[in-house]
Amino acid sequence: MSDDIEVSVRKDHVAIVEIRKPPNNFFSNNLISNLAETFEHLDQNDAVRVSVLCSQGKHFCAGADFSGNSDDNDTLGLYAGAVRIFRCSKPIIAVIQGAAIGGGLGLALTADFRVASPESRFSANFARLGFHQGFGLSVTLPELIGQQASREMFFTGRRVKGEEAFRLGLCDQLVPLDEGRGTAISFALEIAMSAPLAVESIRKTLRGNLADRIEAITLHEASEQARLTQTEDWKEGIKASSERRDPLFQGK
Secondary structure: OOOEEEEEEEEOOEEEEEOOOOOOOOOOOHHHHHHHHHHHHHHHHOOOEEEEEEOOOOOOOOOOOOOOOOOOOOHHHHEEEEEEHHOOOOOOOEOOOEEEEOOOHHOOOOOOOEEEEEOOEEOOHHHHHOOOOOOOOHHHHHHOOOHHHHHHHHHHHOEHHHHHHHOOOOOOEEEHHHHHHHHHHHHHHHHOOOHHHHHHHHHHHHHHHHHHHHHHHHHHHHHHHHHOOOHHHHHHHHHHOOOOOOOOOOOO
């Protein structure tokens, strides 16, 4: 679908969707839009019943690139792409190698299931940067791991490693790093053996109005992010992150 994404459709009704922006696979408006388009096309392909979302390189998705090398500032456009992914109808299994950080965690939670390894790490690091969570995480994270565990992740921004993530329910299977993709494909094959119309119907019932809720919450998230990125704490958070040190926030 694009230079950043490679799609292969296997004969067993499983599609492999690979993000190719190694090593960090930072997301961008263009990448998320292309992923949305990819999954929309796969929804129309009767040969596909389930997709495996994976990444080339060290990390699944290390979130946004705050190094100054990106001029991607259209947050509402980014989140519109996220909503499109949530509106797609076929199951997705994500393979989390390395980090799923910030918006990368949000992307991981667009999937129905996650396969990770002990080396995987998950972080909602927004408050450590001085701003509000996004990508619909205000809805998806509490629904997955509960309100209290979500509060801890949001307030502290700490990194949750694979074994703890498995205990919390952030990932559904924990396997050695080199077995992640194979395990996800085997899982996808189990799903693909079920009646595809029934699976899509069941998924729609279980998700309910999730996409509508994501659309509404991302408008709020984007508004809060816009407000907080005007603060001194935001500047300090980004500076501290680039300098690999603890931030010194002043509440200003």
